[in-house]
Amino acid sequence: MKSLFKITVILICCFSSLGTAATTQPGMGVDLTGDIVGGVPIITRLAAKQLPTGRHRFYFLAGRQNAGAAIHVPVEVIKGKKTGKTLLLTAAVHGDELNGIRALHKLMEDIDPDTLAGTIISVPGINQTGLVGNSRHFITSAANGAKDDLNRRFPGKLTGGGTAARYVGNIWHNLLKNNADMVVDLHTQTTGTEYPLFVFADMRNAKVKQMAQALMPDIIKNDEGQSGTLETTFMKLGVPAVTYELGAPKVFQPDMIRRAVLGLKNLMVAEGFLSGSVIEPVVPSFVGGNYTNVYAEDGGIVVVQVDLLENVEKGQLIAIGYDAFGSENKRYIAPHAGKVLARATDPFREAGTMLVRIIR
Ligand SMILES: [Zn+2]
Numbered sequence: 477m478k479s480l481f482k483i484t485v486i487l488i489c490c491f492s493s494l495g496t497a498a499t500t501q502p503g504m505g506v507d508l509t510g511d512i513v514g515g516v517p518i519i520t521r522l523a524a525k526q527l528p529t530g531r532h533r534f535y536f537l538a539g540r541q542n543a544g545a546a547i548h549v550p551v552e553v554i555k556g557k558k559t560g561k562t563l564l565l566t567a568a569v570h571g572d573e574l575n576g577i578r579a580l581h582k583l584m585e586d587i588d589p590d591t592l593a594g595t596i597i598s599v600p601g602i603n604q605t606g607l608v609g610n611s612r613h614f615i616t617s618a619a620n621g622a623k624d625d626l627n628r629r630f631p632g633k634l635t636g637g638g639t640a641a642r643y644v645g646n647i648w649h650n651l652l653k654n655n656a657d658m659v660v661d662l663h664t665q666t667t668g669t670e671y672p673l674f675v676f677a678d679m680r681n682a683k684v685k686q687m688a689q690a691l692m693p694d695i696i697k698n699d700e701g702q703s704g705t706l707e708t709t710f711m712k713l714g715v716p717a718v719t720y721e722l723g724a725p726k727v728f729q730p731d732m733i734r735r736a737v738l739g740l741k742n743l744m745v746a747e748g749f750l751s752g753s754v755i756e757p758v759v760p761s762f763v764g765g766n767y768t769n770v771y772a773e774d775g776g777i778v779v780v781q782v783d784l785l786e787n788v789e790k791g792q793l794i795a796i797g798y799d800a801f802g803s804e805n806k807r808y809i810a811p812h813a814g815k816v817l818a819r820a821t822d823p824f825r826e827a828g829t830m831l832v833r834i835i836r
Contacts, residue, residue, distance in 0.1 A: 504528060509537060513548065521650045524562060524595050527555045531589055536651050538604065539643045542617045547605065549647065552598045554587050560594025560748055564656035565740070567599070569627045569663065569706055571606015571613070575722035575729055576662025579736040586737070587750075594749050597655055602626065602647060602706075610726070612666050614640045627663075628704035648709070658687065658747065659717035660740065661706045668822030669830060670724035672784045673735050676707065679763070683716040689761065690746040690754065691720055691739035694785055695817055695835060696763045724821065764835035768811050770794060772825040776805070779823055780831060786816045788834060795820075795831045810834055 505527035511518040519534045532555070535548035565583070567576030580600040587596060601607055603626050609615040613623035616639045624640030631653070632644030665671040672695060677688035679698040688696045701708035710717035720739070723732035744750045772778055777798040782788055788810040797806030814836035825831065 505532075506534060516550075518546070518548065519551070522551060522553070522597075522655055524553050524555065524597050524655045527553055527595075529555050529557050529589055536599075536647070538647055538651075539639075541605070547643070549599060549604060549651070550601055551651065552584050552600075554584065554589050554592055554596045556592030556594050556596075556749070557590050558593035560592075561657040562595040562597065562655060563744065563747070563749060564597045564652065564659045565599070565662065566602055566652070566659070566706060567662040568607060569602045569661065570625075570666065570725075571603040571609065571611050571615075572667045572725040573612070573662075573664040574726060575664050575724075575732050575736065576720070577601060578728045579662060579722060579733045579740070582733065583737050583740050586741070591751070592749060596744070596749065599651065612725075614643065616640065627706060628702075630704055630706050630709035652706075652710075653713070656710065656715050656717075658683070659707070659710045659715060660687070660691070660743070661717065661719050662736070663719055663721050664723050664725045665721065665818055667725050668820060668825075669818055670784065670821050671721045671818050673723065673732060673739070674721040674817065675761070676701075676719040676721070678711060681711070681716060684711075684718060686746065687716060687718050687743055690743040691718070692735070692742060692755065692757045693720070693739070693761050695815065696761045697767065697817070697835060698763055698765050762815055762835075764815070764817070767814070767817055767833050767835040769830045770808055770811065770832045770834070772797070772827055772829050772831055773806060773808075775826045776800065777802075777823050778806075778808075778820065778825045778831055780819045782816050782819065782832060784816055784819060787814075788816060789813050794834075808832070812836060 505523045506519040507521040509518040532553045534551045538549045539547045577600040580598045605615045614626045629644040631648040633641045634645045673693045674695045675688045675693045676699045677684050679685045707717040707719045722736050723729045745752045746754045780795045782794045790813050792810045795808040799805045814834040817835040818833035820831050
C-alpha cells in the first residue's frame with residue numbers, strides 16, 4: 477500500500493524536447509504517490525484548474541494487474557496563461573482504436589500555454605490492458621475470461637463491483653469527472669470494420685450541436701446517447717460531450733488524424749481556447765437520425781460492394797457472400813436508401829457480425 481500514500485515533495489518536471497517546464501507542488505492540482513516513472517510523476521487525483529500555468533505530464537494510477545504491476549494511464553494537461561474553460565479529450569477507451577491517440581499527441585504538440593485561454597486535458601489511452609492485448613475490451617486475468625467494454629461501464633464504482641467497474645470508477649471519480657467543461661471522446665470503428673470521420677451527438681443540446689459541427693465530420697448521428705458510455709455519463713452530469721469516431725482501428729490513418737486535429741482546433745477556436753476564425757466547411761456534415769446494420773447471415777467470406785459515404789438506394793446490392801470454396805452463396809441488399817456510415821473491411825465474417833451500416 478505504501479505507494480498509495482500521498483507524500484510531500486516538490487517536483488520539477490522538465491520536458492526538454494518540448495522546450496517547456498512546469499512545477500508541480502503538493503496541493504497544487506494533483507495528489508502525488510511520490511513515484512516517478514521515466515521522469516513522469518504518478519498521481520492518484522487530478523484537479524487541473526489548480527495546476528500552475530504550463531504543460532504538465534502525469535501517469536494516473538488507474539489500478540493494478542493481478543501480479544501487482546501498476547496500470548498507468550498517461551495524462552497531459554496544458555494550463556493556459558489566460559483564463560477560460562476546460563476541454564477534456566479522451567482516447568482509446570477501446571484498446572484497438574488508435575487514431576485518436578495520434579490525433580491527441582499531435583494536437584497537444586501544437587498548443588502553446590502562452591496563447592491558450594483555459595485548460596486542455598489529454599488522456600490518450602484510457603484502456604491500458606486493451607492496448608496491450610490488441611483488444612476493444614478491458615482484458616483481465618479472470619478465470620472466466622472476462623472481457624469488459626469500458627464504454628458501457630461508466631461511471632463505474634469506487635467500491636464494490638468487478639475489476640472493470642472499479643478501474644472505470646477510479647478513472648471517472650479521480651481523473652475525469654471534475655476536470656471538464658466540455659468533452660470529446662475519440663474512438664474509431666472496431667476491429668474488422670471502418671467509419672468515415674463521424675460524430676455521435678445529442679443534437680437536442682445546443683452546445684453539443686455546435687461542438688459536433690465545429691469538429692467538421694463527414695456525418696453526425698443525432699443520438700440520445702447510450703447508458704454507460706463516457707459521453708452519456710458526462711451528459712447526465714450536464715457537461716456537453718460528443719463521441720468523435722476517426723476511421724478504422726489498429727492503424728494510424730494520416731488523413732483521418734489530420735482532419736481530427738483540424739476539427740479539434742476548430743472547436744477550440746469556436747469555444748475561445750484559441751484565437752482565430754472558425755472554419756465553416758464548404759460541405760456541411762450529413763446529419764442522420766437513425767441507421768440500420770446489415771449483418772452476415774452465416775459464417776464465411778463476404779465482400780462488401782459499397783464504399784464509405786456512398787449513397788445507396790433501397791434494394792441495391794451491398795455485399796456478396798461466398799463459401800469456403802469461393803462459390804457465391806448469398807447476396808445482401810440495402811434495406812432502405814441512405815449513406816454508408818460503416819463497412820466491414822475484414823472479409824471473414826461470422827454470422828451476426830456487421831457488414832454495412834446505412835444511415836438516413
Ligand atoms: Zn470505440
